Amino acid sequence: MPYYLKIGEIPRKHHIWFHRNGEGPGYKNEGIYYEHVVTTEGFNEAFSIMYHLRPPTRVRNVKLLKCEELKKATDSPLRHHHLKTANIPRNGDFYTGRIPILFNQDVVAYRSRPEKAYDKFQYYRNGGADEIIFVFKGGGTLESVFGKQLYRAEDYIVIPRGITYRLVPDNVEEEDYLILESVGPVRIPHRYMNKEGQIKMGSPYSERDLHGPTEPLTIDKDEDTEILVKDGPRWTQVTMAHHPFDVVGWDGYVYPFTFNAQDFEPITGTVHQPPPIHQTFEIRGYVVCTFAPRMLDTHPEAVRIxxxxxxxxxxxxxxxVRGNFGSRRGIEPASITLHPRGIPHGPHPGTIMASKNATRTEELAVMFDTQHTLELTEQAVALDDQKYPQSWLE
Ligand SMILES: [Fe+2]
Structure with a gap:
């Protein structure tokens, strides 16, 4: 988790009375704010403590909407895949319109090109997984129980599980995301942290590149509010007896944050460096890397791809995401390639020689490497370029 942050008003110690000053409707006029502890890994790891106008436990009703396991495509041999996803028809809303593409026990990767911001639900919570929303295109405001924060194109928006939020886009027709739903928590790679809990110098980003909420969002409303809650395959409608965004202040290490891919400081060498130099996040069962625009290898004899x-x-x-990917042919923005274990892959024919005098690449790509085999969904197979496995022939 990023670093200590404090937004709004909080009492001077954990777990003491926090009296409300002045007037206000308040919950039954008890005259206090209600403490709510959000912890990770069984109270042992990062946590935040927030203070509500009303207890966040005031649930009026819960209703099962559906339970739908992901189905894997079963008619594909082990091979390389190239999924062209730029022109997937716009579909559904922010939460229900996500199209599952690849999955295993640790991660589900979705493409999301919403047709509208909201359908029945404006507010959403993933109760079973952390979400990484990579903003391929778009921008707007993320509103959550932790407050307001802006997001923009090429941001990774990391939303820890259990946080109620809604995305408020500047223009919904622009919004286009890659979403990674992570069963394990999304963390800054351990090797980037010093023993004091600070990001080490020499890491590809620093705390200044990670952006949390900038202001509290305190809505004092006693009306019923519907929240769509997803946990794994199950979707539940939760009716709160008041508006969930009623926090006056919080502090801690758990909150939604953004990191823009353009702020990734590439590490380069005199000869080609391996993918771990691009690592951005560490998650149980997989890693996320950012291939950012960078200088290419400087050794006079270096093969630069x-x-x-x-x-x-x-x-x-x-x-x-963008730029010309030096080692590939036939790839376009929003292409997804899957190169599984069991078959080698590498530069396409002609690309080694073509890169001989290159000094820089403007390519930007997001990579995720999984420990366990990824399955393709039927939606993914429909986007697959059947000729891709032969694309290494001259
Ligand atoms: Fe590779």
Whole structure:
């Protein structure tokens, strides 16, 4: 989790009375704010403590909407895949219109090109997984129980599980995301942290590049509010007896934050460096890396694009954002390639020689490498370029 942040008003110690000053409707006029502790890993790891106008436990009703397990496509051999996702028809809203593409026990990758911001529900909570929303295109405001924060194109928006939020886009027709739903918590790679809990110098980003909520969002409303809650395959409608965004202040290490891919400081060498230099997040069962625009290798004899490689113990996925990807042909923005274990992959024919005099690449891509095999959904198979496995032939 990022770093200590404090927004709004909080009492001077944990777990003491926090009296409300002045007038206000308040919950039954008890005259206090209600403490709410949000913890991770069983109270042992990062936590935040927030203060509500009303207890966040005031649930009027819960209703099961559906329970739908992801289905894997079963008619595909082990091979490389190229999914062209730029022109997926716009579909549904922010929460229910997500199209599952790849999944295993640790992560579900979705593409999301919403047709409208909201359908029945404006407010959403993922109770079972942390979400990484990579904003391929778009921008707006993320409103959550922790307050307001802006997001923009090429941001990773990291939303820890259990946080009620809604996205308020500047223009919904622009919004286009890659979403990674993570069963394990999304963390800053351990090797980037010093023993004091600060991001080490020499890491590809610092605390200044991570942005949390900037102001509280305190809505004092006694009306029933519907929240769509997802946990794994189950979707539940939760009716709160008041508006969930009623926090006057909070502090701690757990909150939604953004990191923009353009702020990733690439580490380069005299010869080609391996993918871990691009690592951005660490999650149980997979990693997320950012291939940011960068200077290419400077050794006079350096081959400036990646070597052929086998990911012996990983499935490798790239989501291409922009720029010309030097080692690939036929790839376009919003292409997704899956290079699974068991088959080597590498530069396409002609790209090694073509890169000989290159000094810089403007490519931007998001990579995620998984420990366990990824399954394709039927929606993914429909987007697949059947000829991709032969694209390494001259
Ligand atoms: Fe690779």
């Amino acid at each position: 990646p070597w052929v490689h086998d990911n012996v113990e990983a499935d490798e996925v790239l989501f291409y």
